Amino acid sequence: MGLIETVERQGFLTTTVEDLVKWARKSALWPMPLGISCCAIEMMAFAGPKFDVSRFGAEVFRFSPRQSDLLIVAGTVTYKMSWVVRKIYDQMPDPKWVIAMGVCTSTGGMYRSYSVVQGIDQFLPVDVYVGGCPPRPESLLKALMFIQEKIDRERAIIIDEQGETREIPKVPQPPVSIEDVVQEIVES
Numbered sequence: 001m002g003l004i005e006t007v008e009r010q011g012f013l014t015t016t017v018e019d020l021v022k023w024a025r026k027s028a029l030w031p032m033p034l035g036i037s038c039c040a041i042e043m044m045a046f047a048g049p050k051f052d053v054s055r056f057g058a059e060v061f062r063f064s065p066r067q068s069d070l071l072i073v074a075g076t077v078t079y080k081m082s083w084v085v086r087k088i089y090d091q092m093p094d095p096k097w098v099i100a101m102g103v104c105t106s107t108g109g110m111y112r113s114y115s116v117v118q119g120i121d122q123f124l125p126v127d128v129y130v131g132g133c134p135p136r137p138e139s140l141l142k143a144l145m146f147i148q149e150k151i152d153r154e155r156a157i158i159i160d161e162q163g164e165t166r167e168i169p170k171v172p173q174p175p176v177s178i179e180d181v182v183q184e185i186v187e188s
């Protein structure tokens, strides 16, 4: 009996709360676009109909840090601007992720200048660096997929009364996972 048949017949499926939360997080990332210079044009193409980031569930560009969980920094960051970038990052709720798009953002690029930050990892925790000047929209899509994989690998932890952390013991895999069901629906 196939998965869809199983769900249709039994009317439910089993999974873990952790898997459900991870699936929801990775399937609905809301980017906060920070298009500071020319890389922003490629970021716009990433969201446009040709490259269509909505295939990955991340098309809801919020332009408000309080409603976003994925910061995409696209462009040359000067020291003067870095305070603004950091403030926007701080205003985003946890959990949140950061993509450094382009060589300028990742390393300062060709701007070996006193005014340009030589990589935003000097003041932000970066999850994925995207090389290129400018990177193609496909590269940004790949970065998004890396973030989704990273979310998938995350494990919940428990912080006890003494402040010690420990991992939640792994539970046996459920007989039917949400990914399996979604995959079967997509293929049918």
Ligand code: SF4
Pocket: 037, 038, 039, 074, 075, 076, 101, 102, 103, 104, 105, 109, 132, 133, 134, 135
């Ligand atoms: S990496 Fe190239 S395209 Fe991107 S902001 Fe720097 S100079 Fe512009």
